[in-house]
Every structure is written in structure tokens, then in C-alpha cells.
Amino acid sequence: MTIKVSDLRLKKGSVEILKKISCEFGDGELSCIIGRNGSGKSMLLKSLLDLEKSAGKIGFSTEERLAYIPQKMPQDQQLTVFEFVLLGLYGQLGWHVSSEQRNWVNSVLEDLDLLGLAERKMMALSGGQQQLVVLAQALVRRPTVIIADEPTSALDLNKQLEYLRILRDYIHRHGIVGIIVIHDLTLTARFADRVYLMEKGKMLASGTPGEVLEKKRLEKLYQVDIELLESSDRHLVVVPVEAKGEE
């Protein structure tokens, strides 16, 4: 189901953090929210999740199964990877874990190439490995909406591509809503079905990567000289060349 946001506003004290945001996040699409530090991206996610009390309307069905992947790393460091992912099924778990549940967790771990780490403690993983395990925990719930805040920030180049490919394919295959905040514009161009550009609590632009990632717009917003190239497989490549200095 599409998520329709109308006239969303959020205030902290007297400061307006989100200013009349209206947009739509489609099902079967990976929506990427981009924008400068402090532009309101995380607050928009938190408003969608009802973690921040905003005014306006968010068209959400109560039947949605939400999975949220926050910016901070998990605290349950004593659990093994298997146990941590299994916890994604909380609400469905009894005293006895069925073989069906066990198999489901293992198949998600396998999909993410994590099966070899299943018995390791979370604290014995690298930050990037933990990020993948958090994705596994989210997918194990068979979410209909998946929301992630900078999920690839601790991943190496290979794992960034792998993570986003797995996430996008999952979203396409299951026709679910996927919304992520991301800073890397080249990854955005490669993986986003739609891009949402925020600035100072407003939605500055939205559309396909080609529509939103325009050289002039990005240079003005980020205050950098940018070269826009095209990769051999015809995706935009955004190269920041030189900072212009703050406005």
C-alpha cells in the first residue's frame, strides 16, 4: 500500500523542524531520502513511525508490518546472530521455536550471506556485519513497510552494493514500501526508484534519480562543484569535486 503524507508538520519548542511536507511513497519502490545534515530526514522517518508526534496526515493502514532500521547499532550484544535475527519474530515466538521458524531464520541468513556467522555473538562482529544482521532481523518479519536510516553507512564498497541490491530486490519482489535515508548520491542514482530531496524541513524535489539529481541543483544545495558522469551501465555517477565553502 502506498503511504501518503499530507501537510506534515513537526515542531520542537518554537523551532519548525518539518514544514508542510506532502509526498507519497509507493509500494514496490525503493524511495531514497537525501539532503544535507540537519535537513529533517531522520525526523521525517520518525514521524512516519510515530516516534515523533507530528501534525498533518500520514495515510497508513494498521495492517502494515513495519520494520525500522535505526541509525544506531543494536544493544543486544550478548546474543548470537541467530538469536538476534530470531527476535525479529517476537510476537510469534513461544517457549518452543518451531523448526519452521528456525528454517525461516536460516534461509534469511543465507540470503544475506550470514549463515557462517550464525553462532557468533553480536559483539564479535564488525559494524558492517552488524548492519547486515539488523537487515536480516527486519526481513525475517516479512515486513510490508521497511524504513531504514543510513543503513549502508558502515559498509565497504562491496557490501554497500550487496545490501542495496538485496533490499531493492526484496522490495520489488514483495511489492512493499521501502524508504531509506542515504547520503551517497551515486548509490542513490543506482538503486532508488524515487528520490526525495529535503532541505530545511521541506521537500525540495522528488522524482526519478535523473529528475532530482541535477548538477545545478546539487551544486547550489551542497555548495560543492560536482561532476555528473554516466557509468558504463548507464547510471548517474555523482562526483563531488571541490567545496565552495559555506553559504
Ligand SMILES: Nc1ncnc2c1ncn2[C@@H]1O[C@H](COP(=O)(O)OP(=O)(O)OP(=O)(O)O)[C@@H](O)[C@H]1O
Ligand atoms: N530531539 C530534538 N529536539 C530538537 N531539535 C531536534 C531534535 N532532533 C533533531 N533536531 C533538529 O531537527 C533538525 C532535523 O534533524 P534530523 O535528525 O531530522 O536531520 P537529518 O537530515 O536526519 O540529518 P543528518 O543527515 O545529519 O542525520 C536538525 O536541525 C536537528 O538539530
